[in-house]
Amino acid sequence: MSNQAVAASIYPKESRTTNERGVFTYGNDTIHYDVIRKTKPADNAKKSARKVIIKVHPDQRVVATVPHDASDDAIQDAMHKRARWIWQSIDEFAKQKDTVLPKRYVSGETQFYLGKRYVLKIINDTEQVPNVKLSRGKLNVTTKHEVSKDIDDRLMKIKSLIDKWYQHKAKAIFHERVAELLPKATWVKGIPSFRVMAMKKQWGSCSNKGNLMLNPHLVKAPKECIDYVILHELCHIAEHNHSERFWRLLTQVMPNWKEVKAKLDDMAEMYLNE
Numbered sequence: 001m002s003n004q005a006v007a008a009s010i011y012p013k014e015s016r017t018t019n020e021r022g023v024f025t026y027g028n029d030t031i032h033y034d035v036i037r038k039t040k041p042a043d044n045a046k047k048s049a050r051k052v053i054i055k056v057h058p059d060q061r062v063v064a065t066v067p068h069d070a071s072d073d074a075i076q077d078a079m080h081k082r083a084r085w086i087w088q089s090i091d092e093f094a095k096q097k098d099t100v101l102p103k104r105y106v107s108g109e110t111q112f113y114l115g116k117r118y119v120l121k122i123i124n125d126t127e128q129v130p131n132v133k134l135s136r137g138k139l140n141v142t143t144k145h146e147v148s149k150d151i152d153d154r155l156m157k158i159k160s161l162i163d164k165w166y167q168h169k170a171k172a173i174f175h176e177r178v179a180e181l182l183p184k185a186t187w188v189k190g191i192p193s194f195r196v197m198a199m200k201k202q203w204g205s206c207s208n209k210g211n212l213m214l215n216p217h218l219v220k221a222p223k224e225c226i227d228y229v230i231l232h233e234l235c236h237i238a239e240h241n242h243s244e245r246f247w248r249l250l251t252q253v254m255p256n257w258k259e260v261k262a263k264l265d266d267m268a269e270m271y272l273n274e
Helices: 003-009 012-017 072-081 083-096 151-184 216-220 223-238 244-253 257-271
Strands: 020-026 029-037 053-056 062-066 110-113 116-124 131-135 138-143 194-196 204-206 212-214
Touching: 020 072, 020 083, 029 072, 029 083, 053 083, 062 072, 072 083, 110 216, 110 257, 131 151, 138 151, 151 194, 151 212, 151 216, 151 223, 204 223, 212 223, 216 223, 216 257, 223 244, 223 257
Parallel strands: 029 062, 116 138, 194 212
Antiparallel strands: 020 029, 053 062, 110 116, 131 138, 204 212
C-alpha cells in the first residue's frame, strides 16, 4: 500500500462526517466535492464570511466551505465559476503524487518536527557520541563511523538514530498534550495510559480499557494536529465507535476538527514517508 493510500485510510469513516457532497462536470471529467457549512456568523461579521471558499487538497479532494445557509444552486454556481482552476489543481496534484520518494537518509533531505521542515545534515565525528539535535533549521545527526554509500547500511545506522530521536520526542510531546487536553475530556477518569508505536494505517487507537496508542510519526505534525488525534482517541473512551454521539462529542471539545484533520491529511504522505 502506498503512503497516499495509507493516509486516506487512517480514519476512513471520519471522512463521511461531511454529509453533504456535490458533483459537477468539466469537459469529460466528473468532479466530486465535499461541503462544509460554517456556523451562523454574528451580525457584524465581515462580508467575506458569505463567500464560498474552495480548496483542492494534495490528495485531490475538493472541499467547499460555505455560509451556513448557502443554497445548493449557489454552491454549484461557485464551483462552475472555478471549474477550470479546480480541474487544473487536481491534475497538478495527480502528477506530483509520485514525487514523494523513500528516504535515503543523506544530507539535504527534509525531515519534519511539529509541523516545521528541517534539513537533514549527517556529521561524522569519531570524538562524539552518536546523537540527533535540532539546530538553526537543521536536523543534525552525528555518527562515529563514516556512513557507507550502501543504502541498506545507511538506512540501518542513520534511520535507527532518527527513529529513536522521534520516539523520545514523541513520548515527551504526547505526555504534554495529553495533560493539557484532559480537562476538556471531562468523561475521562484519571490519567489514561498510552504507548508510542509506529503504525502504517492509523495515527492512534484506543483499547476497550481506555488505553491509548499513538504513532510516533504524529510528532512531525503541528501541535493542533496532535491534539486532534489525542482528542479523537479520548472521545473513544466515552464512545467506542464512530456514532453520531461520538462526532458530537468530538465537535464539542474541538469545534474545528474537520479543518485540522484536513491539514493532517494533506501532509500525511510526507509525515509517513520513511
